[in-house]
């Protein structure tokens with residue numbers, strides 16, 4: 286039982302080194318030369334203090350010896366030792382300064398490296414990860430302190446090695462005096478060491494429990510300070526309420542922090558008194574031995590230095606250990622994130638076996654992870670090349686989900702989707718995505734120029750101004766772009782200097798143009814493409830729609846029946862199921878759900 290407890294305590298104490306190896310490996314692969322320099326300087330800085338203490342002893346002994354010889358005394362020997370000590374002190378200062386320089390260089394390199402690792406990893410993950418709050422915690426935690434934590438852990442690990450080296454060498458010097466003194470000092474240091482690791486473990490746990498609260502705090506900060514939220518926050522007068530919530534979370538966290546910090550401080554002090562008392566007992570012992578003439582004055586000077594510095598080195602080591610726990614927490618988050626399994630994009634097909642077949646959904650069902658009800662239930666549909674399909678249905682009926690499956694952001698749970706006769710999952714994802722032009726309801730408003738905002742629709746032609754113009758024409762954006770101060774070169778958004786903000790409808794026209802940038806795409810997905818546009822723009826799009834999308838299959842989601850009518854086929858879905866399919870005329874004649882909604886909307890205009 287007792288051995289088990291000791292083993293547990295030991296394991297807990299050693300947990301502090303859990304990620305040190307990986308952090309060092311990370312630093313090593315970031316810059317080998319800097320790591321070697323850092324390690325060498327650590328070694329030098331660890332060993333020199335004992336050497337300096339020893340030189341101090343040699344100086345005093347040589348001085349005493351020469352002084353006893355009177356006028357004939359040899360002055361050169363003490364002076365030689367003084368010179369040596371001066372050199373050693375300079376070397377120590379040099380190595381300490383070198384360590385600081387190395388650390389700042391490594392901090393910059395490592396920060397960049399870790400950030401790039403995180404962002405690269407994020408690229409490889411599926412959409413479902415980003416919709417998972419636990420995963421989001423990991424991502425935020427990983428990014429938050431990317432530039433400081435890995436280096437801090439390395440510095441502290443090296444710092445601890447340096448302190449340990451100094452303490453061991455001090456110990457070696459002290460062994461000459463008495464093995465017992467060394468043993469007493471080590472034993473007296475143990476309680477403080479164990480208490481520190483125990484409190485650090487508690488702090489470690491406290492931090493990990495808190496991830497959701499911390500994320501909530503960050504979210505509130507964002508709400509309170511970001512330009513796109515500020516209008517609503519002001520007009521709904523939410524500032525006070527949000528700040529109150531922000532403060533409350535802080536106070537709750539602070540309360541826990543304060544308790545732990547106070548306990549840690551108090552116990553840390555009390556237990557370090559034990560080791561200090563042991564230090565000074567040994568010190569008194571040395572004074573007595575010197576007075577009795579059993580050791581030289583030089584020895585006493587050396588031990589004095591060893592005790593003084595040993596004490597502060599020991600305190601530094603304890604602080605390092607406390608910090609290392611926090612660094613470990615960060616790194617465990619980082620590695621949790623980096624080791625998240627990335628689904629390998631598979632599928633190699635680049636050409637379909639039956640290009641005349643277009644797109645076919647066969648009994649497709651899909652439920653979002655964590656939901657009990659399916660978002661899509663047994664959907665079947667067929668769209669031939671060039672055909673246009675409109676999907677109609679009330680909020681939450683599954684329209685956007687259908688598009689997410691079509692664009693392979695998610696895979697069906699059952700059933701299959703075919704493109705040109707080949708299962709969508711077997712297509713090479715890059716080839717598949719090149720064939721799809723899309724505008725989502727929540728399209729991105731890039732804080733780039735107008736041209737780039739359209740150009741991102743086909744990154745290979747990002748800077749091709751001819752294509753921008755063509756796409757802008759199709760997306761009805763051209764007239765207002767010509768009125769902007771720098772036409773296509775106008776910077777958009779308010780984040781950067783000289784940025785020009787657009788209206789909601791203008792942004793939507795830019796997004797629509799972006800979808801038309803993909804001239805090689807034969808599948809066009811439009812999720813509420815005209816919801817923010819004025820009546821004239823919608824009418825124009827309606828009129829030109831067939832010409833601009835001549836060879837494309839179109840999936841159009843809209844609540845506006847004026848837009849829906851453009852389609853060859855209309856599909857009505859309700860709670861994830863297809864309830865009606867047909868042309869506008871057929872569905873009106875059928876007098877079902879579609880007809881009901883159509884006349885309802887039409888009545889509103891009369």
Ligand SMILES: Nc1ncnc2c1ncn2[C@@H]1O[C@H](COP(=O)(O)OP(=O)(O)OP(=O)(O)O)[C@@H](O)[C@H]1O
Nearest residue numbers: 416653656660678679680681682683684685686687
């Ligand atoms: N990321 C998600 N995770 C879990 N459930 C989701 C997610 N997105 C949508 N859902 C759920 O799936 C169902 C279908 O949503 P979907 O977005 O496809 O509806 P929609 O028909 O596009 O609605 P709207 O007309 O409001 O845009 C809804 O019940 C919604 O709550």
